[in-house]
Amino acid sequence: MSKTEQDLKDAFAGESQANRRYLAFAAAADREGHPQAAKLFRAAAEAETVHAHNHLKALKGIKSTKENVLEAIAGETHEFKNMYPRMLESARAEGNKEAERSFHYANEVEKIHAQLYQKVLGNLGATKETFAYYVCPVCGYTSEKEPPDSCPVCGTKGKMFKKID
Numbered sequence: 001m002s003k004t005e006q007d008l009k010d011a012f013a014g015e016s017q018a019n020r021r022y023l024a025f026a027a028a029a030d031r032e033g034h035p036q037a038a039k040l041f042r043a044a045a046e047a048e049t050v051h052a053h054n055h056l057k058a059l060k061g062i063k064s065t066k067e068n069v070l071e072a073i074a075g076e077t078h079e080f081k082n083m084y085p086r087m088l089e090s091a092r093a094e095g096n097k098e099a100e101r102s103f104h105y106a107n108e109v110e111k112i113h114a115q116l117y118q119k120v121l122g123n124l125g126a127t128k129e130t131f132a133y134y135v136c137p138v139c140g141y142t143s144e145k146e147p148p149d150s151c152p153v154c155g156t157k158g159k160m161f162k163k164i165d
């Protein structure tokens with residue numbers, strides 16, 4: 001990998017993290033009653049997404065949808081087979097309950113994501129019909145078409161789920 005490719009990779013990671021960090025900061029600013037700070041966090045977060053996508057494009061990191069879905073399946077599978085089990089074990093050994101729960105939620109949901117991507121891969125180009133997904137605001141559990149009555153991973157009520165379409 002060239003120096004510039006490594007730089008693009010590092011910058012993509014940094015800008016991506018800044019986006020999520022700023023969105024979390026914006027929600028905190030709203031809760032604390034600082035709406036102007038919240039707006040700037042959200043505006044900067046949007047700009048960091050533009051930067052992140054530009055870097056990813058320069059890295060030739062966006063391919064055909066079939067290739068992108070295959071990459072997503074590989075990423076999710078790596079996470080629930082290797083990455084999170086290892087992290088869960090360390091968090092347990094260190095007695096970090098909050099980290100353990102966070103890793104557990106992600107680990108369970110990445111399994112579902114891999115299945116959902118697999119399903120979409122099988123249907124690519126087969127049908128024009130689409131449906132919505134629903135995402136649990138607590139653990140990220142993702143369902144098709146309807147939210148569950150309550151989240152199978154964390155128990156949150158289905159009516160709290162966010163509709164994505």
Ligand SMILES: [Fe+2]
Pocket residue numbers: 076109110113
């Ligand atoms: Fe995932």
Ligand SMILES: [Fe+2]
Pocket residue numbers: 136137138139140141151152153154155156
């Ligand atoms: Fe959940």
